Amino acid sequence: MGLLKEKDREKVKKVFEEIEKDVKIVMFTQETECQQCEMTRKLLEEISGLSDKLSLEVHDFVSEAGLAKNYGVDKIPAIVLIGERDYGLHFYGLPSGFEINVLIGDIIDVGKRNPELSKEVTAELAKVDRPVHIQVLVSPT
Amino acid sequence: MASDHITADMVEGSEFPFLVVKYNVSGVPHSVINEKHSIVGAQSDLEFASAILKAIGK
Numbered sequence: 001m002g003l004l005k006e007k008d009r010e011k012v013k014k015v016f017e018e019i020e021k022d023v024k025i026v027m028f029t030q031e032t033e034c035q036q037c038e039m040t041r042k043l044l045e046e047i048s049g050l051s052d053k054l055s056l057e058v059h060d061f062v063s064e065a066g067l068a069k070n071y072g073v074d075k076i077p078a079i080v081l082i083g084e085r086d087y088g089l090h091f092y093g094l095p096s097g098f099e100i101n102v103l104i105g106d107i108i109d110v111g112k113r114n115p116e117l118s119k120e121v122t123a124e125l126a127k128v129d130r131p132v133h134i135q136v137l138v139s140p141t
Numbered sequence: 142m143a144s145d146h147i148t149a150d151m152v153e154g155s156e157f158p159f160l161v162v163k164y165n166v167s168g169v170p171h172s173v174i175n176e177k178h179s180i181v182g183a184q185s186d187l188e189f190a191s192a193i194l195k196a197i198g199k
Contacts, residue, residue: 036156072148075157087142093153102151115142117186124190125143132193134149137160137171 004046004100012104016051019111023054024082028061028073036094040077043095047104053111079103083110099138147193 004012027044029037041058048056061068061076071080072088079091087110095103109115117125154161154169164173172180172189174196184192 036153083142088148089142090148090150092150093156095151095153099151099153109142113142117143121186121190122143124187124194125147127194127199128144128146128197130146130197131175132144132147132197133175134147134193135152135160135164135173135176136150137152137154137164137166137169137173139154139169 004043009046009050012047013050015104015108016054016111018108019051019053021053021083021111021113023107023111025054025056025107026071026080026082027056027058028064028068028071028076028078028080029058030061030076031063034077037077040079040094043100044079047107051111054107081106081110083113 025044025048027041029041033041044056044058048054059067061073061078068074068078071078071086071090073080073090075092077092077094079095080086081089089106089110091099091103152160154166154171160166164171164179168181170181170183172184172192174180174193178192178196180189180192
């Protein structure tokens, strides 16, 4: 039994048709998986199977600590979305409920290589000239 | 994606309670910029961009 319902899988497959370029989904878990890590991995396996432009790599946070550090990952389960480069976009924890929509939306933005921000917002963000780390704390809905 | 300087994490608060405590989170979404500046509640993209600039002193 999948984590996504059949009708949701069909919906996601349809919106994934908007993806134009390859998206690499990188996940960090560990050998003895906590329940959230295992469920996150299974969810990503389902999601990445819904478009041939998506690939999934699963890495071990402990045995591949150097790689985790390169991706800026400091806790698990962690999902990193890679387009033509690493944008520093991370999801920590099992995405559930509405958060799955956020993940899918971000996969599509990366796949279109376009975050679809207004000119005004893009102009403001161009003024950023030093590291900015944003953390958005959410809870399951 | 819009800036090479910005990294962004979506964090499941229920799985990482130490962050909920660290940032004194009482409602979600709760956003934190550079571990210091908090924004509570949903914001427009522009409000968020302004908050980022404010956080870095611009």
